[in-house]
Amino acid sequence: MLLPSFRLDGKKAIITGAGRGIGRALALGFSEAGAEVILCSRTKSELEQVKAEIESRGGSAAVFPMDVTSTEEIKQVVAEIYQTYHQIDILINNAGMNIRSKASDVTEDEWVRIMDTNVKSAFMMSQAVGTRMQENNGGSILSVSSVAGHVALKTGVVYAASKAAMIQMTKVLAYEWGSSGVRVNSIGPWYFETPLTKHLLEDENYLNDILAVTPLKRVGQVEELIGPALFLSSEAGSYVTGQTLFVDGGMTINGF
Numbered sequence: 001m002l003l004p005s006f007r008l009d010g011k012k013a014i015i016t017g018a019g020r021g022i023g024r025a026l027a028l029g030f031s032e033a034g035a036e037v038i039l040c041s042r043t044k045s046e047l048e049q050v051k052a053e054i055e056s057r058g059g060s061a062a063v064f065p066m067d068v069t070s071t072e073e074i075k076q077v078v079a080e081i082y083q084t085y086h087q088i089d090i091l092i093n094n095a096g097m098n099i100r101s102k103a104s105d106v107t108e109d110e111w112v113r114i115m116d117t118n119v120k121s122a123f124m125m126s127q128a129v130g131t132r133m134q135e136n137n138g139g140s141i142l143s144v145s146s147v148a149g150h151v152a153l154k155t156g157v158v159y160a161a162s163k164a165a166m167i168q169m170t171k172v173l174a175y176e177w178g179s180s181g182v183r184v185n186s187i188g189p190w191y192f193e194t195p196l197t198k199h200l201l202e203d204e205n206y207l208n209d210i211l212a213v214t215p216l217k218r219v220g221q222v223e224e225l226i227g228p229a230l231f232l233s234s235e236a237g238s239y240v241t242g243q244t245l246f247v248d249g250g251m252t253i254n255g256f
């Protein structure tokens with residue numbers, strides 16, 4: 001059989017920010033691919049809804065509420081997860097947020113909140129899970145970066161810096177952990193319709209600006225991230241590590 005498998009039967013996947021948006025879509029998709037999904041975010045009620053949705057589709061999920069800006073909580077909850085599952089095969093660092101300030105208006109508090117939520121959390125989760133993966137036959141770590149980490153956008157300099165940091169963190173973790181069988185990659189979405197972006201995409205002028213630089217002339221649907229994430233997290237991507245796959249409708253290649 002030459003075709004690689006996108007199936008995740010018997011695999012256990014931690015997904016942060018799984019209560020809504022991209023994280024919820026990846027949780028549903030990874031569950032459909034056969035994974036047992038471990039749902040982490042601050043809002044337990046949202047996680048319980050996603051768990052119920054997964055179970056209604058015949059899948060299996062668990063809820064572990066967590067504030068990813070707290071390194072102590074990360075260490076404690078990851079330890080609890082390993083007491084239950086003993087091995088984790090996949091980590092998806094998805095939790096993130098943005099405060100769209102002009103550079104001259106950025107406050108130190110905004111810097112800390114965005115950096116802690118977007119990139120410190122991804123590193124601390126990767127360290128907590130990745131060091132255990134190295135002791136248990138490897139695994140796959142996937143971080144959700146953004147095109148904002150690769151090209152200049154008007155969505156905030158701190159957010160952009162956090163997403164660029166995720167891309168470089170991906171390369172160095174892949175470099176350090178490759179020999180232990182831990183693959184580390186990122187995806188870099190352009191605009192997808194989620195609670196984070198809904199208000200932006202409802203602004204006709206803003207939407208037209210997005211479409212003007214998007215070769216596919218539309219924003220993405222969150223389900224369109226499942227395939228790229230599955231590719232990088234499954235045997236289908238077994239020789240891919242340290243990479244960032246931009247899922248962007250062609251936006252990052254747009255020239256003039």
Ligand SMILES: NC(=O)C1=CN([C@@H]2O[C@H](COP(=O)(O)OP(=O)(O)OC[C@H]3O[C@@H](n4cnc5c(N)ncnc54)[C@H](O)[C@@H]3O)[C@@H](O)[C@H]2O)C=CC1
Nearest residue numbers: 017019021022041042067068095096146189191192194196
């Ligand atoms: N929607 C889009 O167009 C794009 C989104 N992204 C990235 O995708 C990821 C998900 O974004 P969306 O689904 O759009 O956002 P969203 O706002 O719909 O969902 C974000 C998720 O992260 C969780 N979260 C936020 N802060 C947290 C914390 N301190 N602890 C635990 N969980 C926390 C929220 O509870 C929620 O479940 C983010 O990292 C975002 O930067 C990247 C490019 C484009």
Ligand SMILES: C[C@H](O)[C@@H]1OC(=O)[C@H](O)[C@@H]1O
Nearest residue numbers: 098146148155189190191
């Ligand atoms: C494409 C960006 O990541 C997008 O820009 C925003 O303002 C949102 O925060 C999204 O993440």
